[in-house]
Amino acid sequence: MSLSDLSREQLADLQSQQRAAYDELVGKGLKLDLTRGKPSPAQLDLSNALLALPGEETTTDAAGTDVRNYGGTQGLPEIREIFSPLLKVPVEQLVAGDNASLAIMHDTIVYALLKGTIDSERPWGGGPVKFLCPTPGYDRHFALCEQFGIEMIPVDLGPDGPDLEAVTRLVADDADIKGIWIVPTYANPTGAVYSEEVTRTLVTMPTAAPDFRMFWDNAYAVHHLTDEETPAIDVLALAAEAGYPNRVFVFASTSKITFAGSGVSFFGSSRANVDWYLKHLSKRTIGPDKVNHLRHARYLKSPDGVRELMRKHREIISPKFALVESILSERLGDLEAASWTHPHGGYFISLDVMEGTATRVVELAKQAGIVMTGAGSAFPYGRDPQDRNIRIAPTFPAPAEVSAAIDGLATCVLLAATEKLLA
Ligand code: PLP
16 A cells, blocks of 8 residues: 555554664664765776786887877877777777866866857856756766856756756757756666667757757766666767767766776767867876776777676676665555666666655664765755655665665655654
């Protein structure tokens, strides 16, 4: 029977059961953290061979470039060749950078604000700047906007992309809308996968701003959780076909392929945008960490090498996703006390609890030693208008900890729901 069908008496019974379970939970003195989507130590161990690469004897790449020295702003060709087919970005239009794609996103925004893009009449920072933010979304995208005073306009994100009616209407009308955040594959946190049809609309839609950009953050391009290994969409070709070759900035990294703290990041776009990016980048650095590029190229070897490694990641993390799924269905399914996503890849599950209770659930969990990402964090300005969304990041903790945390979380969801219904 669903929560909404329960009588007040039945609700009161359920509440006392959950209160007892919650008191027991608090008594356990747990210390569990499901906040950030980090790879677990076992996943990091998969790439320990990197620690001994490229080796003392190896100081040059295939072309004879000394990787220890300055230069090579676009990054080592070997590593770009491996990721080009995976990201569907031609090698010559792909830049390999340092350890964080977030830093490239930060820099492209700063360059656009201070210098303008190649299609801008003046720097973005000369007037108001707005970004469309499909929600729920990635909190650090929104934090970048906040940092630079970019106004965020939320649009609903469905399983295969954002509300296109809203997006096309907004961008057609308002020349201050300069960008949209997109995580096309296994979006953080819902697991949404943009369809080719949605993507086509996004790259062809007329925009009032001539310098509108899609920030296509393909952080989870190869992070499949099932046999269905959805390939990346060739968004740059679609944009070029549509007559807007400069519309898309592609970002990615090996943060969740090799080492989160010392991977390789990527930027891809039209040749003209890549030249624009490299021109500004060359003022910022005399070249990226090419030793890291080389050791990654030697370790990963080929696109198939990356695919193989990702299957090993999948073996470690998919049982944790399955645990979350089975505990949530067992504890909350029949009562219809919450709904959640069933991602086919990526790092997160997005949980929607009873409207108006997410903040309370996270607070109850915290008091019981289960730290969840703050309620509302997947929304611009941290404001979830319905106060119902909670992001679950199950990859880092050990399976037993994932179980304990999700079981405890389910207790908090039910307790908060009964509190609300009986208030
Ligand atoms: N983009 C998305 C969608 C993410 O979820 C994350 C990490 O959680 C990042 C980017 C961070 O990437 P990087 O480590 O390359 O900065």
